[in-house]
Amino acid sequence: MSEPMSDLRDRQLAHLTRPGNRPALVVVDVQRDFADPDRLAAYGLTEAALSALDRAVTRMCDLVDAARATEVPVVWVELGSDPARPWRAGNWLRGGDYDAPMSPDEPCVLASPGAEWYRLRPAEGEIRVVKRGYSGFLGTDLDARLRAAGCDWLTVVGLTSECCVDATAQDAVQLDWPVVVPRDATAAYDLGVNAAALVQLGLNVALLSDTDEVVDLWKKGVR
Template sequence: MPLRAEDLPHVGQAGLAPMIDPATTALVVVDIQVDFAAPHGLLGRYGVDLSPAERAIDNCEKLVAAARGAGATVALMRVVTSPETDSRALRTLMARRGHPGGEAICRVENGGADYYRIFPEPGDVEIAKLLYDSFHGTDFDARLRARGIETVVICGLSTDCCVDQTARSAFHHDYNVFLVSDACAAYEPGLHESSLSAMEKNCVLLTTTEAVEAAWERAQTPESSI
């Protein structure tokens, strides 16, 4: 039987609220941008099925609204590249795979790096990165520490790549890491589920959009402060 995300261990509504206190939690939205998600972006033009990504973004939008309503930090990640900043290791990897032209994705000059559907508001943390890990080569850790963040709730694209590497890096930076399983997506069958399973075994707690919404809605009620 194929692995299903819903069969993996998840933290439900009952126990989640005290673990993701909005005062010390950041919602980390990974790479919801044109080339990864928009029909006119690079993957869309190549004919990649973006419907799983669109469903995940629907839930990311709900999470962003819930975070803003509860006063949690919202942090938006983006891959932002130009020919001058392309990784030597990535260029070499692509060439050895038979693609010597590299992988020109999320370019500044053609709009591929632009946000898609979810956009920053004043007070949000914005991180521009060159590769997969949102902490590598950025000031993300310092900016979270400055806000007293101890916990991150991660959603976005793609489960097997930038979400995975950001989640593992957050754990290595000593954050409590939650991954919202129905607010992430991958582009090939099975990758989403297998990636969730590997992360759940090693560095994250899984939860759902509905559970996070309920937890942060509870944080807005007067009785939550009693």
């Protein structure tokens, strides 16, 4: 007979707060092209989805503030689309033309206004990683930098739940990082898509939580 889920969760949480275990907060793609309502018209968000996105960004801001207050490292993962190096598989998937140049509508082009952080931003000295695709780990030194910082487990937040948050969390757990995803600090452009993404993350990738519980875990770790 399988054990009660509450028993498993208690053991998972106990591991995270073991003496000496150091958390990190990984913030994914909270950039203007993905988070600023003025730039999201093409995605066709409903008012409910826009409200959920706004609430999620607010909770991400709360987590960044709490991480800094408890000396939890904040790590910033951002998309940097490079016209000189187009993501050809992405071109093919979205437009069917593998060899096309980068579209003028590509999000988060390097040094463009759309690539700027939205409502929150890195502080001096915090780790920043620029990625080319979905995952913050693919083709970057994120794993090495987290290990060099002495981190032991990750809280992953950001946009969007079914895409870059999922891909980053997936790679993290496969690289042996325990991952926590707060339900209230990620979002998608469709409420149903977000709900499904959270189910999948909880099944295969992460311990699902919320902002208040995560902050409590961080505080227990520094007592």
